[in-house]
Amino acid sequence: MSDRTELDEIGEFGLIERITKAVELKQKDTVKGIGDDAAVIDRGDYYELISTDLLTENIHFDMSYTPLKHLGYKAISVNVSDICAMNGTATHVTVSLAISNRFSVEAVDELYAGILLACEKFNVDLIGGDTTSSLSGLTISVTAFGRVAKDKITYRNGAKDKDLICVSGDLGAAYIGLQLLEREKQIWKENPDVQPDLEGNDYVLERILKPEARIDIVELLEKEGIVPTSMMDISDGLGSEVLHLCKQSNCSARIYEDKLPIDATVSIQAKEFNMEPSTCAMNGGEDYELLFTVKQEDFHKVNAMPEVKIIGYMEDDSQGARLVFPQGEEVEIKAQGWKSF
């Protein structure tokens, strides 16, 4: 018998590292391959950005409570978000679908209505794709393309000591939305006559079902003349993403718990689920907000930006990433984001 190593022994990040090590880049216009939010190709006057995501049923979405139009919208939005995370502007997308024949033409129309709505909203052209049948669930593969000026591109590895750590919008809402949907699904499974009780939760539900790529933040940074020193989007949870920035920038970080931007409805709902709101913000994931660092000299500019909050700063000590509580207690940040395997 040959040795067998299970995928969950090395995890998604371990697998990506393994693949990255095996890859050799030869094309002279390849600026950046695997390892950031998007790959980077030199197009002479500017950089082209390429990012791709694969969404699979029952892993990334649950058809029992996900409207198809929202799902289509989200598939585009999360890919455009990756282009934003490089400080770029998305321009084109391709969309491939594997669909089982339990889908009707009308259902596929709904999915595309969401895809095209997002294309219009984010000003990207749908230029291609592949459609095929599937013997099991729905799979959606989106590749997004964008561009960024060479002096504006922002990687994960540029953060320096004393840089301010900023996030856009608020965090934890998508996670609470997901908990609500899962709770109502369980109730419905036990008693199909009970109607789901989702009233008054529009905000958190929209955050999980129909997240918005923050192209407005990228535009605002441009307008304010700020080029972040590092940036990524928050898909796996703030904690996990801060660790990525630290690792790739070779820094440590201090995040202040009382600075985390959390919507009031999230705080209330978190208590109902017996959770700390800051835990939802740190580990929830799927918020698709932007996490970025700026130089201290940009403090006044970012401090004045609407929907951007300074939550901490980078350090060059070896203490790793810490979450600092109001009383001064410090806790090491550990990744608790999505586990793919």
Next chain:
Amino acid sequence: MSDRTELDEIGEFGLIERITKAVELKQKDTVKGIGDDAAVIDRGDYYELISTDLLTENIHFDMSYTPLKHLGYKAISVNVSDICAMNGTATHVTVSLAISNRFSVEAVDELYAGILLACEKFNVDLIGGDTTSSLSGLTISVTAFGRVAKDKITYRNGAKDKDLICVSGDLGAAYIGLQLLEREKQIWKENPDVQPDLEGNDYVLERILKPEARIDIVELLEKEGIVPTSMMDISDGLGSEVLHLCKQSNCSARIYEDKLPIDATVSIQAKEFNMEPSTCAMNGGEDYELLFTVKQEDFHKVNAMPEVKIIGYMEDDSQGARLVFPQGEEVEIKAQGWKSF
């Protein structure tokens, strides 16, 4: 109850047509969206080509007889083939995988060994992707990028009356390879002690399991100074592809049955399966050879090209595509390629 239209009522091409109609292109650098082998974006000095394919288990491949290394190789090869079909040169790929936990790390290594072997062979950089878990089968999504000089790009819609129809390599072998594998699988299922009898069939098996993108043909065309008037790759079978060229170029076509390039082993095996070799060539699919048309004045050049055969010519009558037999009988060509739904 709302009306429900089944996907197989409109088929893959019907679905693509439906999507294409709904799409609006706004980016001024989008030259060609959905509808050819690859999308085309204007990069100033040249055109960028983008093509994407989604391969799903038990639809596109059967893990019971597909070595993972071959599968990885094929996933890259068929996408590079789409770039070739635009007369372009592939430069980069992204690869996304949805994998179930029945796969070991060693199995994923095998898959990537094939992917990276193909990247080396076709001189493309693997620059990104996404890896995720799957609750069911393996899904592979590849997007390939390439470039082509603006005066060399070849679409499906440029064929004109009297243009010569050419194909590279030979046809029908992949189909015969698939029949052999399916036959041995059935025998094995009925009696697991019987070893598969595949000896002496290396050529047809390699054609289905590890097809080669014809980058050599694109180089040869360049060297000979030939720009085809139309081109596409043969994935669904020659008959289906000839119909695409006719439809998009608004022409009809005459293909000569005795000119079809068929390997001797294919002819022999076809008889064993009680099939006409030319039927395998016309309807088999998965050969990933190039089908292209050239002007009559290029006759001597293409006639002298190794591994290229002239099989007929385009016409501007309204008779549609015909297969002409040696005795003069003509049969209308109908698509009998892959049905996705």
